[in-house]
Amino acid sequence: MYKYDQTKTPLFDALLDYVNNDTIPFHVPGHKKGQGMVNRFKDFIGTNVMAIDVTVFKQVDSLHKPTGAIKEAQELAADANNADDTFFCVHGTSGAIQAMIMSVVGEGDKILVPRNVHKSVTAGIILSGAMPVYMQPEIDSNVGVALNVTPETVQTTLEQNRDAKAVLIINPTYYGVSTDIEKIAGIVHSYDIPLIVDEAHGPHLHFSDKLPISAMDAGADMCAQSTHKIIGSLTQSSMLQVRRGLVDVNRVKTVMSLLQTTSPSYILLASLDVARMQMVTEGKELLDKTIELAKYARAEINNIEGLFCFGEEVVGLDGAYDFDPTKITITCKNLGISGHELERILAEKYFIQPEMSDLYNILCVFSIGDTQEKVDALLIALREISKTCSNSGKNKIEIMSIPKIPLRMLSPRDAFNGNTISIELEDSVGEISAEFLLTYPPGIPVLCPGEIITDEIVEYVKALKDAGLYVQGTDDPEVNFIKVVNEHKRLNVITSA
Structure with a gap:
């Protein structure tokens, strides 16, 4: 199935060799393996992580011109994710998304994007000078969240903008909803332009057949993934996956080098290396457990008075071709409290911190790091909150209409x-x-x-x-x-x- 030995972790191994050789550092960073770090901080995080906080030299390779350990680690990642090329990213998926956009469009070029894009997409459009053409996603009025754009919306928008240079799609949305990305890839490619994908919330999709299809498996030309969000790398570490053909990989390489720091964190880079290895060797089993926990939580939440957690029943609605069960959206409007209030109560009273809240919901992201004990703690808290709010006599919160997309007068x-x-x-x-x-x-x-x-x-x-x-x-x-x-x-x- 894979071309390379996916049990290898070449970058992490190179860093361990550096440490095991007891190399004397006359290079930055200035803390010198933690020797110069304030004790209170060093005692908390430990000295091991500081020992691999190094700079660019031959043994550990260079992110901007990889020829050794980083090159091999990125080749392994491409092989693991069904891509032709993978670029490690230490400035978050926001940076990878900006690089992805700047690689395919320039000043004045049209790019089709859903209206519910992350702000990094618009930042990439600003940096590139491109002109966005917004596509309206479908809305679930029951829970007040955006679903996804349909293939029909993409087709119609492309027919109206035949001079577009690229199309960007989200797979899946923050709330876990995927569109028919294979069909969209076919539509976009019929116009001989690339399909690029914000897959920030889908780095795990490729590693389980119980999840929506990943962007690269669906035929996309590029996708930016938050490896740190669901699988095991550190925050701010991401990957940019590329398929050659409609995308110039040398342009991608140049833009990534332009945007990324010349002093990348090898701690973050190493975490990408080992996270890839973990997903290839153990990912299916780990994700199976995560999905089962999520299904258990969803069923229990739907038995709590005043709460609702949507799931696979949305599949088949316009803009909901598939669904990622690891995203637990808890709708609390029938309790008469906002999602913001529910998040505050959970955080301040129960020391449980959701991913985010909106007016009607909180979002809890389940991952390979969750356990039955932690899920049960969430359920106990939700049951107690339900009893308190159910007796308060508060009226349920009504869904507000979203403003129409306003007229654009300038790029x-x-x-x-x-x-x-x-x-x-x-x-x-x-x-x-x-x-x-x-x-x-x-x-x-x-x-x-x-x-x-x-x-x-x-x-x-x-x-x-x-x-x-x-x-x-x-x-x-x-x-x-x-x-x-x-x-x-x-x-x-x-x-x-």
Whole structure:
């Protein structure tokens, strides 16, 4: 099945050799294997991790021009993930997504993207100078979250934008919902352009036949994966998978080198090396246990009064071709509390921290590191919260309509880099935004740079803030002010939406 010996961990082994040889470091970092580190920190994390915190030299290879251990580790990762090339990423999947976009589109090029993209996608569009064409995902009005875009939406949007240079899809969404990515790959390739995929929440998909198909297995040309999210690498370590043909791998290599630090963390790189080995050798069994735990939790949560956890029943709805059961979305609106309130209670009273919350839900991500004991602790807490809230007499929270996608007047790059002025949000209606407004639910950007601010958007943001939800994207942390384009008539105004 694999070309190479997947039990090998060449980069981690090279670092262990460096340590075992008791090499004397006259190189950065300055703590010198922890010798110069403050004791309180060193005593907590231990000296082993500091011993492999090294810099670029021949024995441990160079991320920017790999010829040894890193080269071999990336080749093993490509083999493991059904890719032609893999690039290790130490600046998170956000950086990998930006590199992916900048590798396929440039100034003025059109790229089709779902509206519920992560902000790193729009950042990549700004950096590249490309022009986004947004596709509206389907919405589950019962739980108030975005599902995915349908193949039909992709087909229609491509027919309307035959000059598009690339299409980006999410697989799966934050909430675990996948589209028919194989069908979409066929549609996109019929236009002779690449399909690139934000697979931040799907690095585990390839390693289990009980999960949705992975982007590379479905025929995508590139995908960015958060190896740290579900499987065992360290936070900020990710992989960018590439299939040659419609994508110029040398362009990808150049862009990755442009964006990544010249002082990468070998701790993060080594964690990618061993995480790949673990998934190939043990992944199926580990994921089987994770999926069973998730199924158990979902069934138990659906027996708790006032709570609901959607699952495979969404498969077959528009925008929900498949579902990742390791994503546990707990809808609490029938208890009369917001997801934000439920997250706060769990964190402050029970010391249980969900991944995130929106107005109606919390999201708990299950992974290979979870246990029955920890899942039972979550269930006990949810049962107690249900009893308390059920007796409070609170009315259930109603689902709010999401504002329509506003008219775009400038490219995101022109708006972001333009002459701007900060004004009060309530006075900004009719102005061109130079900033983002990003909120949950359902994970769709309310406003992107270059778009016209509407009354509907301002009122929606106010309602979310009143509910205690975190609205982000503006320089003003309280989101009372927003930057808008000043003297925008001097810029190249674009009237297409």
